[in-house]
Amino acid sequence: MKLAIVGAGVAGSYLGNRLQDEGHQIEIFESSRKESHWPVCAWGASKNMLETFSKNAGLNFDNYVLHRGKKLRMDLPHEKIEYLDLKGLVTYDKYKWEQDLCQGLKLNYGFHCNPESDFLSNFDYVIDCTGFHRSLLPRSPQDFIIPSYEFLVENVSEIDEFYVIGYKGARGYFWFFPLGDGRAYMGAGDIDRNYYGISEFFKKYHQAKILKKIGRPIRLSPPKRMLPFNNDNIIGVGESIGCVFPLLGEGIIPSLICCDIFIDVLNTDSTFDVGLYEKRILKKFGYYDDVYRIVRLKMDGKLNSVKHFKLLMSMYRNMKREEKRFGFGIDFEQMNRLLKAL
Numbered sequence: 001m002k003l004a005i006v007g008a009g010v011a012g013s014y015l016g017n018r019l020q021d022e023g024h025q026i027e028i029f030e031s032s033r034k035e036s037h038w039p040v041c042a043w044g045a046s047k048n049m050l051e052t053f054s055k056n057a058g059l060n061f062d063n064y065v066l067h068r069g070k071k072l073r074m075d076l077p078h079e080k081i082e083y084l085d086l087k088g089l090v091t092y093d094k095y096k097w098e099q100d101l102c103q104g105l106k107l108n109y110g111f112h113c114n115p116e117s118d119f120l121s122n123f124d125y126v127i128d129c130t131g132f133h134r135s136l137l138p139r140s141p142q143d144f145i146i147p148s149y150e151f152l153v154e155n156v157s158e159i160d161e162f163y164v165i166g167y168k169g170a171r172g173y174f175w176f177f178p179l180g181d182g183r184a185y186m187g188a189g190d191i192d193r194n195y196y197g198i199s200e201f202f203k204k205y206h207q208a209k210i211l212k213k214i215g216r217p218i219r220l221s222p223p224k225r226m227l228p229f230n231n232d233n234i235i236g237v238g239e240s241i242g243c244v245f246p247l248l249g250e251g252i253i254p255s256l257i258c259c260d261i262f263i264d265v266l267n268t269d270s271t272f273d274v275g276l277y278e279k280r281i282l283k284k285f286g287y288y289d290d291v292y293r294i295v296r297l298k299m300d301g302k303l304n305s306v307k308h309f310k311l312l313m314s315m316y317r318n319m320k321r322e323e324k325r326f327g328f329g330i331d332f333e334q335m336n337r338l339l340k341a342l
């Protein structure tokens with residue numbers, strides 16, 4: 001098939017690589033210019049899954065790992081501290097990973113696409129991999145995004161582990177993700193736009209040198225709230241259709257899982273079965289809606305551990321089942337403590 005992929009982020013690059021390998025004719029259109037193209041992300045994810053995705057795409061994930069986490073320190077309101085045991089959480093060179101996925105692909109930079117872009121009519125299907133922008137699909141009235149920005153910094157060898165500060169009411173968090181060699185991503189997502197932790201960080205580590213300042217909002221509304229997934233022959237994949245874990249704003253692995261489902265559905269018939277795609281996405285990411293409801297209730301100060309016991313159990317059971325995919329230990333007591341403290 002002749003397929004256009006719009007957006008060369010994590011989903012677009014991986015999908016392009018896999019689909020071209022399967023014999024499809026692929027062309028990618030990316031809005032940013034080649035010189036300024038950069039994955040806006042803190043580059044943290046579980047290696048347990050990325051090893052498999054990389055292998056599927058002919059890459060060796062070991063070549064991209066920057067930092068292997070052991071413990072994540074989490075500062076919580078009222079000076080409480082929790083440590084998460086890390087079981088595979090790493091930072092990796094996402095820029096290089098995406099560039100390598102795109103080797104041999106026809107990738108056109110500087111093409112900002114919209115539904116009126118004429119050249120897209122030459123393709124059997126157009127895949128909207130524009131992430132947060134969702135540029136080719138209709139807006140969803142249930143869309144919910146959290147503003148965020150971050151710095152790529154160097155000269156910060158003092159902290160060599162994952163570190164986060166959780167905000168009261170789960171309204172966001174500050175992160176510090178080490179990238180090795182004294183480099184790190186440091187930033188925050190915050191519904192109230194206070195971004196506590198960022199200026200405090202610069203005051204404490206005044207030797208930190210800023211290499212980049214980047215940002216964009218992160219979508220927290222899950223697939224169930226991001227319908228429709230298509231508009232005629234335009235089909236959404238990745239964050240554009242809400243494949244982000246709402247509690248953490250973590251979208252690398254969910255977007256890649258979404259790509260695999262897309263590829264599977266594409267391979268089942270000579271025409272793409274949108275109904276089947278929708279069904280499979282909603283099933284796979286079904287519990288993300290429970291997690292999203294927990295987050296919104298918490299943000300509104302309405303989460304009650306008795307009243308919302310079923311929701312909380314759904315989140316715990318599903319996260320426990322997918323522990324490897326998160327890259328940190330999931331413990332019921334700890335999850336309760338965290339939610340109570342926030």
Ligand SMILES: Cc1cc2nc3c(=O)[nH]c(=O)nc-3n(C[C@H](O)[C@H](O)[C@H](O)COP(=O)(O)OP(=O)(O)OC[C@H]3O[C@@H](n4cnc5c(N)ncnc54)[C@H](O)[C@@H]3O)c2cc1C
Pocket residue numbers: 006007008009010011012029030031032039040041042043044045111112113114129130131132133134135148149150187214215216217218237238239240243244249250251252253255
């Ligand atoms: C500050 C920040 C930190 C994050 N940190 C993490 C993290 O550590 N771990 C994690 O798992 N997730 C993280 N996320 C979320 C994660 O980055 C995204 O969910 C994930 O990258 C989504 O992948 P995607 O391919 O769907 O979209 P993206 O990776 O966002 O790619 C979309 C691409 O489409 C292009 N594009 C947009 N509009 C158009 C258009 N109209 N025409 C052509 N091209 C277009 C963009 O330039 C971009 O290259 C973070 C997000 C942010 C904002």
